[in-house]
Each structure stands twice: as C-alpha cells, then as structure tokens.
Amino acid sequence: MTAAAVQEPITGLLDAATVLAVADDVWTSLVGDGEVLVPLPLPAPAETVSAWVQITGPWCGAVVVSCAEATAEALTGCLLRARPPAVLEPEDVEDALGELANVLGGNVKAVLPGPSALGLPQAGPNPPAARPGDLCRVDAQWRGQFLTITVQGATGAPHAERTR
Amino acid sequence: MKILVTDDSRVMRQIVIRTLRQAGYDDHEIIQAADGREALQLVGSEQPDLVLSDWNMPEMSGIECLQALRASGSQIPFGFVTSEGSPEMREKAASAGALFLIAKPFTEETFRDALDGVLA
Structure with a gap:
C-alpha cells in the first residue's frame, strides 16, 4: 500500500508578502488606480461577507476574501466604475467579490505547486473552515475598512501530522 | 467589427468591455454571453468577428467552447481573458486554436498588445 500524498502547510509554500503583492496588482487593475490595501489589521466587524475559490491539486485549499457588507458594496461600485454610486443588486455584490477572489485565486x-485546478467563485457569510494553523492571511484595510485575504489548506486534505 | 465577450460574471464582462473602450476599441459592436454554451450559440446566430472568453464557466467552459467551434469547422478568432495565465494553460489554449491568452488582472496595454494584430 502506498502512502497518501502529504500536503505541505500553506505557510511552507507562500508568505503574506506574496499574497499582498498579488492583491496590490489586483486592486490597481480592478478596483482602480490609487486604490491600495494597507496591511494593517483592524478588528473584524460583527458580520462579514466572504467570497472564495477552491484550488485542487498537489495543494488543496481555498482563497477567501472577507469584509463587511458595506465594504463589499463599495468594492462593487469601484469594479463597475459606478458614478454616481448606483443602487447595486445583491447579485452584483456577490459577483464582484467573487471575481476578486477568482483573480486572487488564479494568481x-x-x-503553488501544480498542476491544479481553480473552482468557480462562491460567496456567502460562511466560507469553508480553515484548518487551524494551515493558513496564510493578510489582515488589511481598504479605505480604512476591515478586509482579509486568507489562503487556507482544506480541512480534508492529507496533512503531514495526520499521516505520521 | 463585432466582439463577443463571454464570462459568467456580469461584473467582469463590464470590466472587459470598459477595458476594450479604454484601449481604443470603442467603435466595435459588443455582444455578451454568460457561458461557453451561449457563446457557441451566439457565434452561430450573430456571427461575431472575435470571441473573448473566460476559461472557467458553468455549463460549458471557454476551452470546451473553443474545441466545439474548431470541431464544427469554425475558424473564428478566439482569445481567452482568464484569471490563470500559467505556461500550461497558455500552451493548452494555443493548441486548441486560441490566438492569445490575457491573464487577469489586465491593463489597457495588455489588451492592445493582444488585440492590435486581430482588430487592426
């Protein structure tokens, strides 16, 4: 019997500076010129919304973007360049946050080690559970508001300490 | 010319269309599809001159759409605009007959570099 492939924790594959560099490109291109993520943590708001994409391959996990609903709406307005700010449909906000997760996830x-596949973006209040300690998170602010980007190993993936 | 923009994200379709305009392609007619299957139908009924397509989509992916077009004999110019730009995906896209692959995030310059030879 051959041993199942063991998934290295994300912290051994990626650091927060790399995730932030990817996010900087995404923010400049999609959110707008001069729009930046400031890597300074803020307390999480009482309720957050998230969008995520799954990565499946030698490394299995998800890339999750979380922020307050109002922040997601403001991001949507920026992506759509809505001037003056338009009334946004909830589907547009999910769609926009999902696309941010999708582009972050693709990059x-x-x-990460490949070959691997990227899933379709999903959105909602409850992203997939992160395996404790197996995550790389950028705690940031956008326009002074809480926003996090988390790259996290899948809870079901075979990990080193499980198979030892 | 008529350009078919295909992406399951309405927001991303708007971003692609805006970037086309900003890159100077503002005198082309734009039509939209939400997945590969709809794109395939619109290529038949609307006869666009170029397809710009996402890769990952429900119903039918961009690469499946391209393969179906080529299998049916269509040689319509086809390019990807996708969040993944790995060498493997670029090779797969080129092998299937795509002219280019624009990786997201993109700029107006990226669009001009890819499209000038196609839309000139």
Missing part, C-alpha cells in the same frame, strides 16, 4: 494558484 495565488500560479505560485
């Missing part, structure tokens, strides 16, 4: 996938 994170590029620096």
Whole structure:
C-alpha cells in the first residue's frame, strides 16, 4: 500500500508578502488606480461577507476574501466604475467579490505547486473552515475598512501530522 | 467589427468591455454571453468577428467552447481573458486554436498588445 500524498502547510509554500503583492496588482487593475490595501489589521466587524475559490491539486485549499457588507458594496461600485454610486443588486455584490477572489485565486494558484485546478467563485457569510494553523492571511484595510485575504489548506486534505 | 465577450460574471464582462473602450476599441459592436454554451450559440446566430472568453464557466467552459467551434469547422478568432495565465494553460489554449491568452488582472496595454494584430 502506498502512502497518501502529504500536503505541505500553506505557510511552507507562500508568505503574506506574496499574497499582498498579488492583491496590490489586483486592486490597481480592478478596483482602480490609487486604490491600495494597507496591511494593517483592524478588528473584524460583527458580520462579514466572504467570497472564495477552491484550488485542487498537489495543494488543496481555498482563497477567501472577507469584509463587511458595506465594504463589499463599495468594492462593487469601484469594479463597475459606478458614478454616481448606483443602487447595486445583491447579485452584483456577490459577483464582484467573487471575481476578486477568482483573480486572487488564479494568481495565488500560479505560485503553488501544480498542476491544479481553480473552482468557480462562491460567496456567502460562511466560507469553508480553515484548518487551524494551515493558513496564510493578510489582515488589511481598504479605505480604512476591515478586509482579509486568507489562503487556507482544506480541512480534508492529507496533512503531514495526520499521516505520521 | 463585432466582439463577443463571454464570462459568467456580469461584473467582469463590464470590466472587459470598459477595458476594450479604454484601449481604443470603442467603435466595435459588443455582444455578451454568460457561458461557453451561449457563446457557441451566439457565434452561430450573430456571427461575431472575435470571441473573448473566460476559461472557467458553468455549463460549458471557454476551452470546451473553443474545441466545439474548431470541431464544427469554425475558424473564428478566439482569445481567452482568464484569471490563470500559467505556461500550461497558455500552451493548452494555443493548441486548441486560441490566438492569445490575457491573464487577469489586465491593463489597457495588455489588451492592445493582444488585440492590435486581430482588430487592426
């Protein structure tokens, strides 16, 4: 019987500076010129919304973007360049946050071991559970508001300490 | 010319269309599809001159759409605009007959570099 492939914790594959560099490119291109993520943590708001994409391959996990609903709406307005700010449909906000997760996920996938596949973006209040300690998170602010980007190993993936 | 923009994200379709305009391609007619299957139908009914397509989509992916077009004999110019730009995906896209692959995030310059030879 051959041993199952063991998934290295994300912290051995990726650091927060790399995730932030990817996010900087995404923010400049999609959110707008001069729009930046400031890597300074803020307390999480009482309720957050998230969007995520799954990566499946030698490394299995998800890339998750979380922020307050109002922040997600403001991001949507920026992506759509809505001037003056338009009334946004909830589907547009999910769609926009999902696309941010999708583009972040595609670029994170590029620096992880491959070949791997990227899933379709999903959105909601409850992203997939992170395996404790197996995550790389950028705690940031956008326009002074809480926003996190988390690259996290899948809870079901075979990990080193499980198979030892 | 008529350009078919295909992406399951309405927001991303708007971003692609805006970037086309900013890159100077503002005198082309734009039509939209939400997945590969709809794109395939619109290529038949609307006869666009170029397809710009996402890769990962429900119903039918961009690469499946391209393969179906080529299998049916269509040689319509086809390019990807996708969140993944690995060498493997670029090779797969080129092998299937795509002219280019624009990776997200993109800029107006990226669009001009890819499209000038196609839309000139």
